[in-house]
Amino acid sequence: MPKISDKGRQMPASPIRKLVPYADKAKKEGVTVYHLNIGQPDIPTPESMIRAMHELDQVVIEYSHSAGMLSCRRKMCEYYQKHGIKVDPEDIIIGAGASEAILFGVMTCLNPGDEIIIPEPFYANYNGFAMTAGVKVKPIPSSIETGFALPPIEEFEKAITPATKAIMVCNPNNPTGYLYSAEELEVLRQIVKKYDLYLFADEVYREFCYDGSKHHSVMNLEGIEDNVVLFDSVSKRYSACGIRIGAMISRNREVMQTALKFAQARLSPPSLGQIAAEAAMDTPDTYFEGIIAEYLARRNTVVEALSKIEGVICPSPKGAFYVTPRLPIDDSDRYCQWLLEDFRYDNQTVMLAPATGFYATPGAGKKEVRISYVLSVEKLRKAMKCIEMSLKVYPGRTA
Amino acid sequence: MPKISDKGRQMPASPIRKLVPYADKAKKEGVTVYHLNIGQPDIPTPESMIRAMHELDQVVIEYSHSAGMLSCRRKMCEYYQKHGIKVDPEDIIIGAGASEAILFGVMTCLNPGDEIIIPEPFYANYNGFAMTAGVKVKPIPSSIETGFALPPIEEFEKAITPATKAIMVCNPNNPTGYLYSAEELEVLRQIVKKYDLYLFADEVYREFCYDGSKHHSVMNLEGIEDNVVLFDSVSKRYSACGIRIGAMISRNREVMQTALKFAQARLSPPSLGQIAAEAAMDTPDTYFEGIIAEYLARRNTVVEALSKIEGVICPSPKGAFYVTPRLPIDDSDRYCQWLLEDFRYDNQTVMLAPATGFYATPGAGKKEVRISYVLSVEKLRKAMKCIEMSLKVYPGRTA
Numbered sequence: 175m176p177k178i179s180d181k182g183r184q185m186p187a188s189p190i191r192k193l194v195p196y197a198d199k200a201k202k203e204g205v206t207v208y209h210l211n212i213g214q215p216d217i218p219t220p221e222s223m224i225r226a227m228h229e230l231d232q233v234v235i236e237y238s239h240s241a242g243m244l245s246c247r248r249k250m251c252e253y254y255q256k257h258g259i260k261v262d263p264e265d266i267i268i269g270a271g272a273s274e275a276i277l278f279g280v281m282t283c284l285n286p287g288d289e290i291i292i293p294e295p296f297y298a299n300y301n302g303f304a305m306t307a308g309v310k311v312k313p314i315p316s317s318i319e320t321g322f323a324l325p326p327i328e329e330f331e332k333a334i335t336p337a338t339k340a341i342m343v344c345n346p347n348n349p350t351g352y353l354y355s356a357e358e359l360e361v362l363r364q365i366v367k368k369y370d371l372y373l374f375a376d377e378v379y380r381e382f383c384y385d386g387s388k389h390h391s392v393m394n395l396e397g398i399e400d401n402v403v404l405f406d407s408v409s410k411r412y413s414a415c416g417i418r419i420g421a422m423i424s425r426n427r428e429v430m431q432t433a434l435k436f437a438q439a440r441l442s443p444p445s446l447g448q449i450a451a452e453a454a455m456d457t458p459d460t461y462f463e464g465i466i467a468e469y470l471a472r473r474n475t476v477v478e479a480l481s482k483i484e485g486v487i488c489p490s491p492k493g494a495f496y497v498t499p500r501l502p503i504d505d506s507d508r509y510c511q512w513l514l515e516d517f518r519y520d521n522q523t524v525m526l527a528p529a530t531g532f533y534a535t536p537g538a539g540k541k542e543v544r545i546s547y548v549l550s551v552e553k554l555r556k557a558m559k560c561i562e563m564s565l566k567v568y569p570g571r572t573a
Numbered sequence: 574m575p576k577i578s579d580k581g582r583q584m585p586a587s588p589i590r591k592l593v594p595y596a597d598k599a600k601k602e603g604v605t606v607y608h609l610n611i612g613q614p615d616i617p618t619p620e621s622m623i624r625a626m627h628e629l630d631q632v633v634i635e636y637s638h639s640a641g642m643l644s645c646r647r648k649m650c651e652y653y654q655k656h657g658i659k660v661d662p663e664d665i666i667i668g669a670g671a672s673e674a675i676l677f678g679v680m681t682c683l684n685p686g687d688e689i690i691i692p693e694p695f696y697a698n699y700n701g702f703a704m705t706a707g708v709k710v711k712p713i714p715s716s717i718e719t720g721f722a723l724p725p726i727e728e729f730e731k732a733i734t735p736a737t738k739a740i741m742v743c744n745p746n747n748p749t750g751y752l753y754s755a756e757e758l759e760v761l762r763q764i765v766k767k768y769d770l771y772l773f774a775d776e777v778y779r780e781f782c783y784d785g786s787k788h789h790s791v792m793n794l795e796g797i798e799d800n801v802v803l804f805d806s807v808s809k810r811y812s813a814c815g816i817r818i819g820a821m822i823s824r825n826r827e828v829m830q831t832a833l834k835f836a837q838a839r840l841s842p843p844s845l846g847q848i849a850a851e852a853a854m855d856t857p858d859t860y861f862e863g864i865i866a867e868y869l870a871r872r873n874t875v876v877e878a879l880s881k882i883e884g885v886i887c888p889s890p891k892g893a894f895y896v897t898p899r900l901p902i903d904d905s906d907r908y909c910q911w912l913l914e915d916f917r918y919d920n921q922t923v924m925l926a927p928a929t930g931f932y933a934t935p936g937a938g939k940k941e942v943r944i945s946y947v948l949s950v951e952k953l954r955k956a957m958k959c960i961e962m963s964l965k966v967y968p969g970r971t972a
Contacts, residue, residue, distance in 0.1 A: 175769070175799040175800070175825065175827075176682065176738065176739075176769050176770060176771050176799075176800060178681055178682055178827055178828060178831050179680065179681060179682055179683055179684045179687075179831075180684050181680060181684065181685075182680070182681045182682070182831035182832075182834070182835075183831070185831065185834040185835060185838075186834070187834055187837075188834075188837050191837060212636075214633075214635055214636055215633070216633065217633070218632050218633055219631070219632065219633050219634045223634070224629060224631070224634075227626040227627070227629045227845065228626070228627055228629065230623060230626045230627065232618070232623070233617050233618065234613075234614070234615065234616070234617055234618050234812055234813070235618045235622070235623075235808075235812075235813040235814070235815040235816055235849070236613055236814055236815050237611075237613055237814045237815055238815060270669040270673070270817065270839070270842075270843065271839060271840065271841075273838070273839035273840055274669070274839060277839070281578065281580060281581070281705060282577055282578060282581045283575065283577055283578055283581070284578055285578045285579050285580065286580075286685060286707060288578075299837075299838045299839070299840070301838075302834070302835070302837070302838025302839075303838060305838075306680060306835065306838070308685060308707065339575065340575075370574070370575050371575060372575050400574040400575075401574070401575060409634075413633055413634075414633070414634040415634070415635055415636045415840075415841070416634040416635050416636055416637060416841060416843070416844025416845065417634055417843065417844065417845055418669065418841065418842070418843045418844070426574065428574075428577055429577060432577050432578075432581035432582070432584065433581075435581070435584040435585070435586055435587075435701070436581075436584060436701070436705065438586075438587050438590060438698075438701070439584075439672070439698045439700075439701025439702060439704075439705070440669070440670060440672035440673060440676075440698070440701075441670065441672055441698070441814075442670075442814070442815060442817065443669075443817070444669065444815070444816065444817040444843040444845070444846055445815025445816065445817070446626065446815065446816055446843070446845040446846055446849065447843055447845055447846075450634070450845065
């Protein structure tokens, strides 16, 4: 039997996926499992998107342009214009989700062996894309003590080597929910300019900002227009994760022309998803108002409940739909598995994501979990009660 | 401005794409351009697929399983069963088109620097996937004199080095339409077994076989079950290229478990496409009977017309919807551009794919073009007339 590749052997398995069989077993036993482990929102997909499918009038569902349908890219430009970001259709390549867009960006800009600096904890799948491209992730620590704010400029400078080619941020952040301020973006701007690095930014949670705070896009940082590559998602924004429509966006023409060659090699992004995405972008702003209010209530429910538990530290993040609290536990992988295997409260339990998967530094994240608040306030209350009760009896409880 | 990657610089641009501006210009001038350059069939997408979208009843369009919806993979198994191929849902990972599936396969099985032997001419985008994975393509020649049959076993053995990890075939072939016989597959089986290589097979045109000939799948080659990886497409088969649903299939569990990690890193294949694909697989066999008859008539139209032209050699391939004739021309890139820029017959011209893009050997394919017979017989007649007339006046005509 021929050997698989070294990349294949080293490709990280998701720590969440390892828990799936335990969750399945619990459910088979009739236990209610609250899924706070993934970013699959329960918010209904906008009616306009479903209607676009109901009214589909194509005779042949054809390939689209490799960069995506021009009509869809134009709609995206209108959307960005509303958010104060000026881009042309030529600045956009539509991908099968932000995932594919990120892969295009990494393949286009970085050579195997190059390094990319990412504040950790960070979205676990960045590891997968880096592995695919043969690129090395250099994590720099953000800390729960500052609510996971951007690490100070010295941390970036310490991590920079001749192999450093890019900095990647996720704003608002997955898994911490942290929203970077204008001042923090200015820090990024300076360091990117000084060392002439790429600045990759994953802004798929742009709309999800709370407490009156404002999102600042890397696309509006002056003087580094050729360095900035934005990754975005339509599917995530409109609670239609399955349509797989994301985008890579940059004003750097050489980057976009090169990325297009990777896009052409796979011919076309999904056409049905693009038709739905185009319809989605006509969704009125009021759609988000209701959703933001709902997520805010959810965040408050989670943060308030967790903050009352002895030994738990939970920042109140201003964005996305994630929090990453610190718990009084020995090992988050062990704790999350134990919740599914051995813990029941009123025949209920919770599925959480161990934060270890969001750190590149070995051993980091053992006391943290990621909670996606993608369930109703009522369910979240019950789930938080489960966490509270579980920490009273978890055998690996620490001070 | 930061430098783009070496891969980006070396990533081949599609020779067809270079022609698009010339085709657009001709069309703007009111010229009828017959598009024989891409494999985008004009056959209507089955009604069942459109209906599945019209009847979409999801409230939230969610991520599917990273390997694809279980119901869709089960339907695929039924489909393969009908074709005499026994596979389980666990043997299947659904990708965003066969393109993504091929990338998963290459990333899973080959290390950067490893070599993959591919008879040329071959589907141009294999170059892109190899480049992405850092893998080296070693072409071995198939020849128009034998109708592009499988190269003899000695050619494979000459090309094998310690770095050789896989052989890739496309059957029926894109761009030649050649359908491999049972004997040719036996040659592949022997060499794969002898050197313990992976055998990658792209069988997306399985249904498109003519003259009563039968398709033989690599999945039924005995004794190399762990070596075989099949790439397939639902979108292509059912003339729904835009849904982007393909698959990577293997009975090698280690390969599939590893490929799943790459699939998990991008979360999910397109859900809407999977719903349409599942509906497609209920299409009755009679659907293909009509289509095969239509393609056969088209192939005959093209082959007969081309064979009558002095200096043209055109095999009559038994599969897919492509032919790659040899023309009395100096340079297929130049000829194809000239057709769009300078040649008009009755205010019509044709867009063809220069075969140079289907060869990895520098300079090869200069006298060949790929013709996709994806238009009606009537249009193909007119297009062939254009080619005939063009060869009388093309300045780079050779003997």
